[in-house]
Amino acid sequence: MVTLSGCKSSSSVQVSRQAILSALTQVPVVPAKQPEASPEPKVITPKKNISSTHEDDLWQYVRHRLSFNTASHPRLDKRIKWYLSQPNYLQVVNQRAVPYFYHVVNKVESKGLPMEIALLPFVESDFRPKAKSTQNAVGVWQLVDATAYHFGIKKDKWYDGRQDVLASTDVALEYLLYLHQRFNGDWLHALAAYNSGEGRVKKAIAKNKKAGKPTHFWHLKLPKETAEYVPKLLALSHLLKTAPSDFTIPSLPNHATTSVLDIGQQFDIGQLAKLSGIDKREIYALNQGFLKHRSSPSGPHVVLLPLPQKALLQSAFFRDNFSHGYTVKANDTLYRIALNAGMSVTALKALNNKTSNLIRVGETLRISKNTAQQQWLIDHEISPYIKEIEAKPLPQRAHHHTVKTGESLWTISRRYNVAVKDLLNWNSLTAQTLIKPGKVLTLLLPAVDMQQHQQEPLPPAPVNRVKVIQSLLRHGKPLANEEPN
Known part of the structure; x- marks a missing residue:
């Protein structure tokens, strides 16, 4: 077994094809989270100036910070052979990434994620913002509707955040952080779950445990696409680190051009x-x-x-x-x-x-x-009598859910058809918060859906006269637990 680490010097390392075919990621190392700068409300600047290092080239900056360790495996060998048969692959795909890649790298670093995660849009979609899979996954990060919605992506007839490279990056990184936590810090399991779903990977792990088999990614029985997906990312990472002479690494300025x-x-x-x-x-x-x-x-x-x-x-x-x-x-x-x-x-x-x-x-x-x-708006209406009628927002009521064994923010959000982002906001939580059985969560649900999710109520709170008046004005009657004195 050969263990290789990311290059520390700025010069390219020339290795033989045979040496390249001895690689495979085993244990990822997550870099320490970097401090964030002040937010920019109008011109939104990167949270950390990654161009302040000695590397003037963004790709060199990335390749010197790839942190996954490698050891040989046949599935990795297969993916490396494919990349070497397409030596200009990264050069071609890079042309689509030019306006966005600096921002993506910056977001990955600001969240303390491994640099390999910045390569996922190349593996997922060849960095095509409008890419669409047979499973209706969309964008450079290949987000499906449910995941995008539950992690806060906006979508309507005017806008689809899955096709917005930077907005979808924020959501994809939050989802990956969630999966990393759910799989106890194992990045290979998290990446597999990103591709095929959390439940499928958990079932494969449970099946191996029951049979007394190892639960490392390489021992799991997963769909063919997922079994090849993770090695594809690892192979690209390894080729960047080792920089063989027959694989072209592109060049980009190490500063934002957009x-x-x-x-x-x-x-x-x-x-x-x-x-x-x-x-x-x-x-x-x-x-x-x-x-x-x-x-x-x-x-x-x-x-x-x-x-x-x-x-x-x-x-x-x-x-x-x-x-x-x-x-x-x-x-x-x-x-x-x-x-x-x-x-x-x-x-x-x-x-x-x-x-x-x-x-x-x-x-x-x-x-x-x-x-x-x-x-900023131009009147596009042909007739003043033809206007779209916007649906009025439905009245909402607070609903309390007691967490049961085996539940997560994700499963609870799917049960109530609300976004994980909203669950976090309603309960002052973060994406990294672990919820325990017995914890009571507050959800704001449409009043018409309340009967579908009846659960034990919390003890009545003291009457809030301001809320009583607001409820009277809004709904014509006070809330059930807010009768005026």
């Missing part, structure tokens, strides 16, 4: 193109989650633009539409001004083309501002 801008309200793609001077076709090409001529009324209203952050902040488009003047006062600092404006200091300095932190009383700085609604 910027994420939160418009803050519904907007027309055509209006955005007109105001920014960016070709409408290029906006659609970068933002394939948009299905129509404008963002969804319910959001998100975030768009990826083909400009580096500094260029966007210093453009007339941003200055005219997202900033206004501020006069520096006594005791002001850049940090305080940025904080009050909801910006990062980096963005504030870029917006004002500043290279130092020095400011003087009376100086005028540009800071971010909200935009006017009418500026």
